Amino acid sequence: MKYTVVLPAAGSGKRMKADRNKLLLELSGKPIFIYTLEVFEQDLDCEGIWLAVKGDERELIEQYVERYGIKKVKGYATGGAERQDSVRAGLEMAGQPEIVLVHDAARPFISPEVIRELAERAHESGAAIAGVPVKDTIKKAREGVITETVDREGLWMIQTPQAFRYELLMEAAQRAKDDGFLGTDEAMLVERMGHPVKIVESTYENVKMTTPDDLIYGKAILASRLQEE
Ligand code: C5P
Numbered sequence: 260m261k262y263t264v265v266l267p268a269a270g271s272g273k274r275m276k277a278d279r280n281k282l283l284l285e286l287s288g289k290p291i292f293i294y295t296l297e298v299f300e301q302d303l304d305c306e307g308i309w310l311a312v313k314g315d316e317r318e319l320i321e322q323y324v325e326r327y328g329i330k331k332v333k334g335y336a337t338g339g340a341e342r343q344d345s346v347r348a349g350l351e352m353a354g355q356p357e358i359v360l361v362h363d364a365a366r367p368f369i370s371p372e373v374i375r376e377l378a379e380r381a382h383e384s385g386a387a388i389a390g391v392p393v394k395d396t397i398k399k400a401r402e403g404v405i406t407e408t409v410d411r412e413g414l415w416m417i418q419t420p421q422a423f424r425y426e427l428l429m430e431a432a433q434r435a436k437d438d439g440f441l442g443t444d445e446a447m448l449v450e451r452m453g454h455p456v457k458i459v460e461s462t463y464e465n466v467k468m469t470t471p472d473d474l475i476y477g478k479a480i481l482a483s484r485l486q487e488e
Contacts, residue, residue, distance in 0.1 A: 264362055266296070267342050269338020310349070311336045366467050370464070380459055384455065385455075388420075
């Protein structure tokens, strides 16, 4: 199933303890977001990539895109204060594809098989998101004391990509804006419309580069992939 992808890339380096956008940090000599772009560049079903970037980083990001020979970037939207604003800006520029994927530029290890499955499920049912079953024991605590052990059955850690029929996501995004609702992911906007969202089992490698220890994990993933080649 053909699709267009919107990549929010307008975050900061705060939790990464970096003095610049964490996506520009390098893993084995290449910026994190280039790995992400390469996955979509190589996927024959991907018809175009829209990047949401900070205004003052646009030129630098464009230079990287050119240097690494990424041809599918169709344009750049100006990101906003919240991730949801950045995604919305990207969606508004993306034309009107039948299927749109939203994927964090900070998740460079997404598998092509998961992308394919998501696009197909979204085509069938409107909305499908990537996730993995929770592995750890989950408890709730208040003031440092456990109040509840949560049953792990049916609990998922949600990732991106999140795939949608474009019209459905745009309607959900518009409603969220009208209501002043801020979700932590795109699926939440669709869920609050009462539309079912399918889950597609992804991989634990599809980690978001968020804190410094994620970089260690990222390097290990790259090393193990190189060994497999
Ligand atoms: O901060 P976090 O890691 O959750 O961000 C997820 C993705 O959203 C990253 O790729 C980041 O660049 C992007 N983002 C954005 N605009 C923001 C905040 C985050 O495009 N205002």
